[in-house]
Amino acid sequence: MSPFFFIQLADPQFGMFAARSKLTDEGIEKELLKGCKVIPTGPISGLDKERQLFAQAIGEANRLRPAFVVVCGDMVHTNSPSEWKELLEVAGTLDPSIPIHWVPGNHDIGGLSTKEAMDSLYSYREMFEANYSAFQHQEASFIILDSTAICNKPPLPDEWDAQLAFVEKELAAAASRGGPTIVFSHHPAFLKSPDEPDDYWNMPLRYRVPLLQRLRTANVKAMFCGHWHRNNYTSYSDMEVVVSGPVGYPLAKDPSGYRIVKVNSENIEHEYYGFGAGPSSVLDLVNSTQLSIHVDNV
Template sequence: MSVPEAGGVFHRARGRTLDAFPSEEEKEWKGPFYFIQGADPQFGLMKAWSSRDPDHGGDEWGQEIRLTEQAVQAINKLNPKPRFFVLCGDLVHAMPGTPWRKEQTEDLQRVLRQVDREIPLVLVSGNHDVGNVPTAQTIAEFRQTWGDDYFSFWAGGVLFLVLNSQFLFDASQCPALKQAQDQWLDEQLGLAAQRRCRHAVVFQHIPLFLQSIDEDDDYFNLTTAVRKELADKLAGAGVKAVFSGHYHRNAGGTYRDLDMVVSSAIGCQLGQDTHGLRVVVVTAEKIVHRYYSLDELSERGIDSDLLDLMKET
């Protein structure tokens, strides 16, 4: 169940990198740019949630198809184009080995093939993509279907790191895979710490925290011990921001100089936020972001003050 490459539209991460961005060309800062972050299209959750059976695979996902198509159409209309579109996990709702997973996956792939060929896709694994307790088999399935579950790439002088946060949640069935990611991350953060990049940014599904580094443990965050160790490691290496999903609501906070950004879902909302996407502008000195409803982004595009940031030299 692999993703058709449709004339080069879809660049799967392989070899722990993304070939849509040749690293030697992209390591140099050439001025401000922006990207789009989305999370949790999660085909099937809206039916499962409305049925009061959120662990069920969901036998209908027409609403999610329409919302994700609206997101893709809004992104395709943007001018200038974003450097990439990152989806921070829970691509589909059906867990590995459960009914409707194949159908949900194929429908999402069909929608994502409509993304403008000049806008690379960056895909992040979520708990529904690899399982709450991932195994070597579920990770292998994700890699075959969507590409590497963790990798890095350079874009516009910025180092982007994509993590499999499920290894940080429960790696009891695949400790060797978690150890491999840990070692790889330490190597990547070594590059960031040497200040060879303008900024370093992390994408993962589960947030480090929702509001505060000291908050209680919850289904929607990483445990206190894990979050503090990772946050210190990221902040110490100079990482500017972590972008995640999973919460199906907007949230976030700061720790040291690290911005923890939690974006609500393209699909099912669990709070009062709207189905939406986040626009992230990267300048020489800062990273500025704003969440838009799909209707806002479709109808009026990006606000002028964000566009003005990209005119800075």
């Protein structure tokens, strides 16, 4: 397998700047108590800010020419047609020779009732064909999870059972290809420890443990995620669990940006770049003998 690289994006979240610019003092205090920063932008309406940031991400992909781009969820904030329209307009400026893969987030699929959640899921499938899927590049295998099925309230357990059967089938197919396997999910399985308690930012333990067991047995190299709007690095056995900062609104010190992931048959390397701090090119694809490294360039 010849070395290649891809670009991982997360949380372009069209509409989030305007929503957070309308927070009351009480709302801001709640966010700060949760450890999420609020940027003093002044009143914002419209989607110009997200449009400009996502255009930078797509511009970097057009310049650097990855094997593919993957967007790890929360494409939009309120799930309105105008947000999707603007997002897809910018995505349409990606060079057509570079594939783009979409991973659903909790702002893209969900509802207050099971019926609303299912309707939202059907709308997503109409737009993107599938909410979970798999693809390959050379012998490397990639699996896209829809973590909203287990992380949203209400969850959709039947949808998750079907997805887990799909994952098992794809992991078996990946093993026969022999290349590395990488998983994409909006929600990370966990942030610090595989047995940490359930919260808004991770997968519920009752679903997390069986998933992690399957991924470990299949020797999955890494899970790349979004959702937390900041970088985070941890691992489960030899599998890295990487959370990337947002294309859109940052909730901590990591700025808006993107991650470059280099893959060869032996290992992966990845680095996060704030917009404006990206490399002039990605040439050093034959990497070191380390299992993996990560660097933040911000």
